[in-house]
Amino acid sequence: MSQIMPSARQRKMRTLLFWAVPAVLLLLPLATNPYTQFIANGMLVSVLVTLGFTLTIGNLGQLAFANTAFFGIGAYSSAILAAKLGVPWLLTIPLAGAFGALGGFLASAAALRGIRTYYLAIITLAFGELMRWAYLHAKPLTGGTDGMPMPRETLLGISLTDDTLKFYIFLAVTVLLVKATLNLMRSHFGRAVMAVRENEIATASLAIPTARVILATFMWSGFVVGCAGALFARHVGHVFPESFGMLHLIASFAMVLVGGLGSVLGAVLGAVLLTALPEYLRAFPGMEELFFGLIVAGVLVAMPMGLASLLRRVSPIFVERFYREAP
Amino acid sequence: MLMQLTLGGLSQGMIYALIALSLTVVYRSTTVVNFGHGDFVMAGAFLSYVLVVLAGVAFLPAAALAMIAMFVLGVMFNRGLIRPIRGGPHIGLALMCIAAGYLLRGIARMVWGREVLPMPPVFDMDPIFVGDLVITGDAVFIIGTVLVLLLLFFGLMALTDLGKMVQAVYQSPRGARLIGLNVDRFNDFSWGVGAALGALGGILVAPVSLLHPDLGASFLIKGFAAMTLGGFGSLGGAVLGGVLLGIAEQYAGAYLDTALIEITAYVVIVAVLFIRPQGLFGRKAVVKV
Numbered sequence: 001m002s003q004i005m006p007s008a009r010q011r012k013m014r015t016l017l018f019w020a021v022p023a024v025l026l027l028l029p030l031a032t033n034p035y036t037q038f039i040a041n042g043m044l045v046s047v048l049v050t051l052g053f054t055l056t057i058g059n060l061g062q063l064a065f066a067n068t069a070f071f072g073i074g075a076y077s078s079a080i081l082a083a084k085l086g087v088p089w090l091l092t093i094p095l096a097g098a099f100g101a102l103g104g105f106l107a108s109a110a111a112l113r114g115i116r117t118y119y120l121a122i123i124t125l126a127f128g129e130l131m132r133w134a135y136l137h138a139k140p141l142t143g144g145t146d147g148m149p150m151p152r153e154t155l156l157g158i159s160l161t162d163d164t165l166k167f168y169i170f171l172a173v174t175v176l177l178v179k180a181t182l183n184l185m186r187s188h189f190g191r192a193v194m195a196v197r198e199n200e201i202a203t204a205s206l207a208i209p210t211a212r213v214i215l216a217t218f219m220w221s222g223f224v225v226g227c228a229g230a231l232f233a234r235h236v237g238h239v240f241p242e243s244f245g246m247l248h249l250i251a252s253f254a255m256v257l258v259g260g261l262g263s264v265l266g267a268v269l270g271a272v273l274l275t276a277l278p279e280y281l282r283a284f285p286g287m288e289e290l291f292f293g294l295i296v297a298g299v300l301v302a303m304p305m306g307l308a309s310l311l312r313r314v315s316p317i318f319v320e321r322f323y324r325e326a327p
Numbered sequence: 328m329l330m331q332l333t334l335g336g337l338s339q340g341m342i343y344a345l346i347a348l349s350l351t352v353v354y355r356s357t358t359v360v361n362f363g364h365g366d367f368v369m370a371g372a373f374l375s376y377v378l379v380v381l382a383g384v385a386f387l388p389a390a391a392l393a394m395i396a397m398f399v400l401g402v403m404f405n406r407g408l409i410r411p412i413r414g415g416p417h418i419g420l421a422l423m424c425i426a427a428g429y430l431l432r433g434i435a436r437m438v439w440g441r442e443v444l445p446m447p448p449v450f451d452m453d454p455i456f457v458g459d460l461v462i463t464g465d466a467v468f469i470i471g472t473v474l475v476l477l478l479l480f481f482g483l484m485a486l487t488d489l490g491k492m493v494q495a496v497y498q499s500p501r502g503a504r505l506i507g508l509n510v511d512r513f514n515d516f517s518w519g520v521g522a523a524l525g526a527l528g529g530i531l532v533a534p535v536s537l538l539h540p541d542l543g544a545s546f547l548i549k550g551f552a553a554m555t556l557g558g559f560g561s562l563g564g565a566v567l568g569g570v571l572l573g574i575a576e577q578y579a580g581a582y583l584d585t586a587l588i589e590i591t592a593y594v595v596i597v598a599v600l601f602i603r604p605q606g607l608f609g610r611k612a613v614v615k616v
Contacts, residue, residue: 063421110600117417118360119559122551123600125362126593129548133590246544250429253422261418286436286540293429300423301411 006316014317022175029164037163039276041235044170046271048177048228050255051264052221058262059185059322060217061197063121066107067252069128070100070222072135072244074229076142079239083151084141089160093173093230100226101219103131108218111211116200128249135241147240150233160234170231177224182264184220185322193217194322250292257299260306262323269307330460332577338466340573341473342528346546347553347565348480349524355497355560356517359409359420363428364525364550365543370431371397371526372533372542373439376446386449390530394523401522402515409518410511428543435540442539449534465535472531476524477566484562493517545589552592555599558606568607 006014028040049071056064074096081087081095107127108120115123135142142148153160160166184190192213195203204210233239251274259270274295281287299306311318346368353361361367371393378389404427412419452464484490492513495503500510528546536542553572557564572595580588599606 057418061416061418063418110597113601113604115600115604119555119600119604121360121362121421122555122596125551126548126596129544130590130593133593137586246541250425253425257422284437285440286433286438289429289433289436291433293426293433296422296426297408297430300415300419300426301408304412304415304419 006319010315010317017317018179022171025171026168029167034163037167038235039279041163041167041170043272043275044167044174045228045232045235046255046275047174047268048224048231049252050259050267050271051178051181052223052225052228053252054256054259054262054264054267055181055193055217055221055224057256058260059190059193059197060214062214063117064107064124064218064221065121065249066103066124066127066218067221067225068244068249069107069124069131070103070225071229071232071248072131072241073103073222074100074226075233075239075244076135076148076229077226078230078233079148079150080141082153082233083148086151089150089153089230089234090155090169093227096230096233097223097227100222100224100229102222103127103226104218104220104222105215107222108215111214111218114211132241132244135244142239142241145241147238149238161237166234170235173227173231177227178264178268181220181224185264189213189216190322247288247292250289250296254292254295254299257296258306260308260323261304263306263308263320264322265311265318265320266306266308266323273307328581332581333574334460334462334466336574336577337570338469338573339576340570341470342532342569343546343549343553343572344566344569345473345476345528345531346525346550347557347569348477348562349521349528350550350554351560351562351565352493352524353517353521355562356493357405357409357514358497359417359424361424361521362421362547363424363426363431364521365545365547366428366431367397367401367522367525367543368529368532368546369435369540369543370400371529372446372538373435373529373540374526375530375533376444376538379449380444380446386534390527393530394526397526398519398523401518401520404522405515405518410514432540432543439540444538446533446538469531469535472527476527481562545592548596549592552595554606555596556606558608561606561608564606564608 029037032040049067052070053064053067056062056067077099078089078092078096081092082089087095107124110123111120136144138144155165158165185193192203192208192210195206195208196210196213200210203213232243236243255270255274256267257270258274259266259268277291281291303309305323308318308320308323346364349367350361350364353359353364374393374396375386375389378384378392379386382389384392408423408427409420412423448465449468452467454464455462455467484493492503492508495506495508496510496513503513504510529542532546549572550569553569554560554565555568556571557566557568572592575595576588576591579591
């Protein structure tokens with residue numbers, strides 16, 4: 001791989017840039033109206049969803065369809081904990097993450113039996129559909145098709161329906177999880193994840209327990225997306241089963257691909273770019289499916305490594321070591 | 328009661344068998360698993376609806392036309408979208424199939440919105456009573472059509488070189504090329520046959536169910552469940568897996584709980600992959616270090 005690595009100075013620049021973005025975003029609520037603030041909050045939720053997704057399909061290189069299921073598990077567990085057990089919403093975020101991680105464990109436990117690639121894809125697909133069935137049929141817990149509303153709550157005397165307050169909480173959670181994921185991928189574990197993608201047998205020969213690496217990646221992915229689910233529950237204020245259907249799945253795929261498979265920067269870019277657009281398409285039935293379908297097909301043919309690959313060509317600052325270079 | 332359930336399961340299972348078979352045809356000859364196949368099934372159902380209800384064509388010619396159209400679409404999909412990314416990772420191929428499925432679904436929803444469409448009954452015949460067993464025209468029609476088709480398919484595979492060609496291309500596309508097979512054209516053909524067979528599943532199911540753009544998703548899972556049960560990649564296993572799944576659904580619905588009909592397929596997938604990953608007829612994969 002003839003990738004130019006960033007120099008020490010550029011690495012410092014990169015750290016500065018990483019913290020400058022959220023610092024500037026702190027001022028964002030000054031420049032928004034209620035609608036754009038709502039959209040900005042949605043973007044932060046999407047960033048986490050895409051980040052968790054790119055871990056399994058980009059970094060680990062396993063086909064996985066359970067991402068939407070983790071999102072739903074996170075949202076429903078947050079709503080159930082808050083509405084039925086009276087847990088403060090802020091506390092439900094890590095708990096929802098834990099349930100998401102449990103979902104990640106269940107969806108990928110078959111990896112311990114040697115299940116990979118297409119089989120793993122099918123079992124995660126089945127897991128996702130099973131969860132959707134559960135939302136609809138576990139009526140006393142989930143409210144069935146009517147969904148369930150989030151309880152009213154205040155934080156520091158401000159109602160949690162306030163989008164500016166939500167923005168700051170979402171931003172903090174997002175920055176924390178993005179940074180944690182970046183660190184994790186740079187660690188010994190992260191390198192093992194990418195080694196499994198490149199050649200699982202060679203990785204196993206280095207005494208790395210590959211099945212456990214796969215399980216742990218799914219669990220971290222589930223944790224990140226589960227937390228995103230808890231944010232989403234508060235973001236829209238009402239959890240419906242349709243929010244976690246097939247449309248969400250293709251939207252996540254599109255966000256991952258547009259940004260760049262396996263790139264953390266790409267996850268952020270893809271999520272920010274593709275969250276706002278569909279809002280305008282919602283009025284026309286079928287347009288969302290067409291839009292995301294065309295984007296996924298187009299990116300696969302024309303730009304397989306996504307927008308992040310263009311940025312890498314501009315400056316080595318944007319080079320990460322998490323993705324596979326285009327063949 | 329048991330006989331009645333078995334008959335119902337058999338006629339549902341025949342549809343699943345057809346869908347699993349069409350998925351396997353594409354997988355065996357191109358190693359691509361079509362994750363958008365459910366929407367090909369849906370497209371077949373919708374095309375036959377358009378031709379029968381809106382254009383007033385009789386059912387049989389409409390079904391033939393829809394299958395030909397889907398054959399062409401399958402070939403076009405392989406040439407236009409799959410071939411350019413053939414050399415890439417398998418995730419890209421799977422995502423391309425998903426994208427194609429959503430495109431079909433988007434088109435269907437653009438035209439029909441969120442409506443649910445009923446198709447007029449095609450095979451309007453009085454049910455036959457054998458003892459207390461009721462045999463409906465639809466069941467006769469579905470089981471009969473699929474049986475004839477399966478005979479034709481497996482006959483062709485056994486009696487002509489087609490079966491060997493499929494095996495050759497599956498094992499080594501390069502080797503197949505060396506002995507003079509046009510692998511690209513063969514892949515086109517397999518995609519066409521896969522799309523047309525899947526569409527037939529949709530056409531057969533159209534008269535006995537309600538049509539909506541999302542109907543493909545559940546058929547995709549059922550096709551996968553049938554494949555997994557029979558042994559992923561085994562043509563005969565796909566058929567038998569489909570039939571068994573159809574019957575198991577009916578039994579689970581009648582003796583346990585009707586809500587279970589929908590999730591029998593998922594339970595089958597999970598159970599098979601944990602207990603016997605190679606399925607009933609698959610060979611155990613050997614990993615070489």
